[in-house]
Amino acid sequence: MSTQSIAFSAWQYQGRLWRKARLWFSPLVLLLIWFQVCRTGFFPEQILVSPGVVLETFRELWVSGELQEHLGKSLYRLALGFVLGVVLGITFGVGMGLSKTVERLFSPFFNAIRQVPSIAFIPMFILIFGVEETFKIVIVLKAAFFPVALAAYDAVKGIPQRFVEVAKVYRLPTRHLVSKLVLPSTVPPILTGMRLSLTRAWIVLVAAELLAADSGLGQMMEMGRQMFRIDVVMVGVILTGVVGFVLDRGCQWIERHLVRWNT
Amino acid sequence: MAARLALYVNEEETVEAAGGTLSIRGLCKSYALEDRQVSVLKDIQLDIKPGHFVCIVGPSGCGKSTLLRLIVGLDSDYAGEILLDGARITAPSLDRGIVFQDHRLFPWMRLDENIALALLNHDYPKAEKERRVAEYIRLVNLTGFEKARPHQLSGGMAQRAAIARALVNEPRILLLDEPLGALDALTRVYLQKELQRIWMERRVTMIMVTHDVEEAVYLGDEIIVMDAHPGRIKRSIKIPLPHPRDRASSPLQDIREEILNELTATSPEPDHLEEAVRI
């Protein structure tokens, strides 16, 4: 029995290793194919460059400081628009959740605007705010506002009323009501809403920068496209992916830790 | 009474040719839980003659459902031997049918489609399949409900449909895993009668797992009493009374009392761990 269980756990350990290793299998194969296809020289340089060239371009852009500038600009716009959008969104959502009047006044308008994709607002905002910074921050704000407002509204509506009644019967102090009931039941859904907001905001910002900007990752890719620099475009594509991934994972991490701390 | 008994013995003999002899030799089954081995069944010996109705009773966690899953072939990881007419069971086969506690009809199909699905891997002609489906719908008294969807049926009707689906293959042996456990008391009594009638008409070997001792003694030719930790056979009781039986007859009541006493002699402490593993 004991030898069996030792064998079993060894098998389990190997299983875990194998699960980790196989995650990298197909990406590595793809990379290898990419290398090999480039070596045949079948495609011209404007269509496909080898991973080595992309890496070299990345290094060049980094050394010249160009990349950091673009990335910094994009992240700045994202941060500013996102923070404004989240603050407004939470305020609006909580307001709508708490007050029937606010809900009656705003919910039809809110739901109508929500149906229009953020990207469709880009031309309108360009006409109103011009092509400078304001427009990009406003479009990020718009994209971030709606998911978090909706989440906050649902969260407030979702506070279990039965427990509120129990708390009232026992004359629980407001301080406890907030810390034991309101926060634990509203913070997690709002955090999830914020994560969705951040992803949406990033997508819309890249689109806005592609369309009209003098800097930022989107603009870098657009310039690369116009100048047939596939290597620059690829650096941009990979980097937008990495940024999106890191933002999403970061939010998930914060969510997990905050929720654990909360309960 | 004597005439009836004679008839009963007679029928048993005629069915023998159709097969359905199950013999279990030294069956052991254990699960690996994290890095511990949990023994679920230990040294099970069992012989079931064709055409017999055998009921298995026992406390939770005694492995009775696991035993059925092994016999039907949903799990082939066991030690010892399970032989049906001399052949070792390693996988499901159309000569063994099963009825679960939940009806498990597919919600997207009508009743007749659900039953016809059991014949998917038979190469009967289409007309023959249709005839069989109709025949078994009639057997379980569901004629007129062929086109109903499972969610339109009551619990008892759905369970009858499940019995028809299991029998339409004409299996040599039918396994019943607490088939009436989820039904209300009146429906249950009614379906016990129905089950008895179906068994008498078809004389298929049936093995039923149940919690209900009264149900077991009402239906079974033989009652297997199991014990838990690890699951093993404690006793086997033969009930040589003819069918159909009278639920209130005193011999039946006596046997029922005896089995209940046996089962409640030691406090039935349900082992949640094993219950969870059983799935």
Next chain:
Amino acid sequence: MMKPARRIFGLLTGLAVPLLCVGAWELASRQSAAHAWAFVPVNEVWRSFWALLNNGDLALNFLASLRSMLTGLILGSLLGIAVGALMGVSRIANILIGPLYHMVRQVPLMGWMPLMGLWFGTGTFSKNLMVVVAVFYPMVLHTYEGIRNAEKHHLEVAQVFCFTRWQTFVQVSLLDALPSIFTGFLNALAFAWVATVGSELLFGTGAGLGSLMLIAQSASEMEVVIVCIVAIGVTGCLMNYGIGRIRKWLLGWRYM
């Protein structure tokens, strides 16, 4: 039932804010010529709507967008269901495709546009491809999860009746996954519409509501932009509603 008076009151309060916004907009347009450039008067928007409707521009561009979206939706759904199902059924396929799928999905949809532009040009093909990709992601995910979470009890029935792998897939897994696939389709519909408008806007070629907006923007015709936004919003709403109804009708057996 709400009393009629209260319902009318509710409707009026709901309309108050939009009306106020329109009023503020109108007021802004009357401030000065510079303001009127961005905040076009309301009757101007109305007139532009009728003009676009009468000369067929709205219909033409709307239908172009709709066609682009439907093409992408159909191709992307079929492809997504096929790949998702393959991943759900075969462990090997899952190991091979899964990591790549999750890697590629990290890049925001619009981020692919420059690359697509370089590879396939800025024409119809690239636009359709964007929509296909947008639809592909949620369809793969939901099909995969639907098949993975197929009712274990149903799969056991298939096992008992000795179904082959293919029979189990067609008769059980796929049908059990149907509600999940529909949820995916509902998501995909929203993404498809965004991708259609976005690709038209970013590539700026051919007909389509996005292209119409882009041209209007460069000509500073705010009224046309607004008409387009409303058309895009209304279409999105209607599609959402329609699919919701279809789902209810098709999956009636799920609603017990």
